[in-house]
Amino acid sequence: MSLATIEKTTRGAVAVRSVDKSYGTQQVLHEVNLDVAEGEVLVVIGPSGSGKSTLLRTINHLEKVDRGTISLDGELIGYKARNGKLHERREAEILAQRTEVGMVFQNFNLFGHLTALQNIIEAPIHARKIPKAKAVARAKELLARVGLADKADAYPRQLSGGQQQRVAIARALALDPKVVLFDEPTSALDPELVTEVLEVIRDLAKSGTTLIIVTHEIGFARDVADRIIFMDGGRVVEQGTPTQVLGNPQHERTKSFLSKVIEPAFNI
Amino acid sequence: MPPITTPVTDAEPDQHPAPEQGQPQTRQQGHKPAENSLAAPSQEQLADYKVVAATHPWRWVGTVIVAAIAAGILYSLLTNPRWEWGVVAQWFTAESILRGLGQTLKLTLISGALGFALGFILALMRLSSSPLFSSVSWTFSWIFRSTPLLVQLLLWYNLGYLYETIRLGVPFTSITFAEFQTTSLISQFAAAVLGLTLNQAAYSAEIIRGGILSVDQGQIEAATALGIPRWRRSTRIVLPQAMRAILPTAFNEIIGLVKGTSIVYVLAYSELFYTVQVIYNRTQQVLPMLLVATIWYIVITSVLSIAQYYIERHYSRGALRTLPPTPLQKLRRFLATHAVTKTAATSPKGQL
Ligand SMILES: Nc1ncnc2c1ncn2[C@@H]1O[C@H](COP(=O)(O)OP(=O)(O)OP(=O)(O)O)[C@@H](O)[C@H]1O
Numbered sequence: 001m002s003l004a005t006i007e008k009t010t011r012g013a014v015a016v017r018s019v020d021k022s023y024g025t026q027q028v029l030h031e032v033n034l035d036v037a038e039g040e041v042l043v044v045i046g047p048s049g050s051g052k053s054t055l056l057r058t059i060n061h062l063e064k065v066d067r068g069t070i071s072l073d074g075e076l077i078g079y080k081a082r083n084g085k086l087h088e089r090r091e092a093e094i095l096a097q098r099t100e101v102g103m104v105f106q107n108f109n110l111f112g113h114l115t116a117l118q119n120i121i122e123a124p125i126h127a128r129k130i131p132k133a134k135a136v137a138r139a140k141e142l143l144a145r146v147g148l149a150d151k152a153d154a155y156p157r158q159l160s161g162g163q164q165q166r167v168a169i170a171r172a173l174a175l176d177p178k179v180v181l182f183d184e185p186t187s188a189l190d191p192e193l194v195t196e197v198l199e200v201i202r203d204l205a206k207s208g209t210t211l212i213i214v215t216h217e218i219g220f221a222r223d224v225a226d227r228i229i230f231m232d233g234g235r236v237v238e239q240g241t242p243t244q245v246l247g248n249p250q251h252e253r254t255k256s257f258l259s260k261v262i263e264p265a266f267n268i
Numbered sequence: 269m270p271p272i273t274t275p276v277t278d279a280e281p282d283q284h285p286a287p288e289q290g291q292p293q294t295r296q297q298g299h300k301p302a303e304n305s306l307a308a309p310s311q312e313q314l315a316d317y318k319v320v321a322a323t324h325p326w327r328w329v330g331t332v333i334v335a336a337i338a339a340g341i342l343y344s345l346l347t348n349p350r351w352e353w354g355v356v357a358q359w360f361t362a363e364s365i366l367r368g369l370g371q372t373l374k375l376t377l378i379s380g381a382l383g384f385a386l387g388f389i390l391a392l393m394r395l396s397s398s399p400l401f402s403s404v405s406w407t408f409s410w411i412f413r414s415t416p417l418l419v420q421l422l423l424w425y426n427l428g429y430l431y432e433t434i435r436l437g438v439p440f441t442s443i444t445f446a447e448f449q450t451t452s453l454i455s456q457f458a459a460a461v462l463g464l465t466l467n468q469a470a471y472s473a474e475i476i477r478g479g480i481l482s483v484d485q486g487q488i489e490a491a492t493a494l495g496i497p498r499w500r501r502s503t504r505i506v507l508p509q510a511m512r513a514i515l516p517t518a519f520n521e522i523i524g525l526v527k528g529t530s531i532v533y534v535l536a537y538s539e540l541f542y543t544v545q546v547i548y549n550r551t552q553q554v555l556p557m558l559l560v561a562t563i564w565y566i567v568i569t570s571v572l573s574i575a576q577y578y579i580e581r582h583y584s585r586g587a588l589r590t591l592p593p594t595p596l597q598k599l600r601r602f603l604a605t606h607a608v609t610k611t612a613a614t615s616p617k618g619q620l
């Protein structure tokens with residue numbers, strides 16, 4: 001089965017406007033501006049510490065921004081504009097907004113005491129109030145899509161890393177999110193397990209869900225991305241199509257980063 | 269066998285290179301004909317060898333010593349007439365004792381359950397980002413851990429002396445919703461439950477907080493990102509995983525509480541220990557009566573220890589790749605493999 005059966009294929013436009021974010025005195029995001037169109041697959045690359053994870057986390061309101069705004073389909077994340085002021089949303093509203101944004105973590109973060117199926121149905125039932133029978137049916141469908149129909153009752157520790165990440169992807173999809181954020185989904189995996197996870201994401205990319213993917217898999221980025229942005233020091237340094245950014249980078253920092261990532265053998 | 273005298277066959281030196289390395293100079297000295305058992309066996313031969321389990325001679329010595337000590341203690345317990353086992357047997361299931369036991373269990377159950385529930389709330393308050401909640405929780409634990417339980421119990425019981433009435437209303441105004449006589453409100457039982465519960469809450473809050481802190485932050489983050497509400501996050505995602513760290517200490521606390529309830533004898537509350545005291549003050553049979561109470565405490569603790577084993581096992585689901593067998597399963601497996609050794613070859617699975 002393909003993931004293309006997800007309904008409402010055009011939704012999930014993300015707009016990031018002049019976002020600043022600091023931890024203490026260290027500014028992690030500088031004036032970040034970014035528009036992700038409905039159904040676009042955006043890949044974020046950049047050296048360690050450049051603020052890629054932080055950017056993703058602000059989109060899910062796991063981190064508050066210091067300045068600037070982030071919106072999803074025109075609705076501000078975490079705030080409401082009223083009388084020229086930004087009012088913080090109530091917890092329930094923030095939770096509802098989060099269900100629109102799926103997130104897949106580097107370390108999977110599956111709930112260790114719950115089976116694969118229980119992991120997937122938890123949020124639909126308790127964050128979306130979907131009836132249990134319906135949530136279970138949907139979860140089984142998703143497990144089949146990621147090729148794990150027979151692992152519904154397995155606990156995360158009984159699964160390989162690649163299988164765990166595929167369950168985590170199914171869990172994120174169970175809420176029918178408008179946008180799915182991937183934070184280095186394959187960096188904790190052994191090389192031979194990377195492919196199976198990338199296949200699932202590739203399939204998802206064809207379905208028309210907006211995806212924002214942080215990855216170091218440059219080959220995969222070239223394949224799957226509609227657009228690539230390169231971040232360094234908390235700024236978006238360069239962006240464009242994969243051919244532009246990977247094939248003909250304009251900035252020195254992009255060039256040096258790519259030379260390290262693509263052909264590490266040449267940089268001893 | 270000393271290697272010097274090890275005879276090595278000259279006939280097939282190529283097939284048995286192993287002994288050759290150790291004593292090349294003795295090769296020519298071998299007078300005896302070759303023995304099969306000394307030649308290095310091939311892999312195929314080894315496959316047919318019978319396995320002889322490793323022996324643990326010191327384990328047997330230890331077992332004998334421990335058994336001797338245990339037998340000695342048991343013998344002295346059974347034969348020393350001053351233990352007065354007849355009296356123990358007579359009182360063990362006496363109605364007053366059972367009533368006291370019931371009260372002990374009731375106190376343990378109520379103050380244990382309330383104490384841990386309140387402790388859970390206090391732990392969440394302490395960990396919350398609200399400075400108000402966390403300081404209230406901290407202060408609570410500070411006060412109740414700093415005062416002796418005995419003092420707390422006596423204070424609660426004597427609340428009527430300190431405050432004759434308890435008024436529900438708006439402070440510093442005359443608005444009153446309800447008013448109670450303190451002495452009618454705080455019975456011995458209420459004082460006991462109040463004292464034990466609040467004290468237990470202060471301690472269990474720290475135990476639960478420790479358990480919560482041991483859960484990977486990524487779990488909370490994932491639950492948050494999924495939009496799962498805060499309370500559900502705490503009870504469904506964090507607490508069950510914290511349980512593994514909480515349970516061993518929590519059972520320590522509960523077992524402590526079972527015996528700790530005996531402190532409410534200061535309120536003349538007739539739980540097990542107080543009942544026993546009343547009886548031996550009358551009959552002067554101090555030691556056997558203490559033995560009655562002790563045996564009951566041992567029974568309760570044993571039941572709790574068994575419960576602990578299974579509850580811990582329950583919460584280790586998912587944390588271990590495969591759950592270890594329960595003692596019962598182990599016993600069945602042992603019996604199945606040992607009792608039917610003759611037929612074992614025909615039944616592929618040993619467990620029942
Ligand atoms: N909670 C935090 N408190 C303080 N500093 C933080 C925190 N989270 C991130 N940082 C800092 O912010 C910077 C950006 O971190 P971020 O995790 O976004 O980088 P990244 O681009 O995702 O790196 P990587 O590729 O290694 O994951 C880093 O310098 C990091 O040390």
Ligand SMILES: [Mg+2]
Binds near residue numbers: 052053054183
């Ligand atoms: Mg990161």
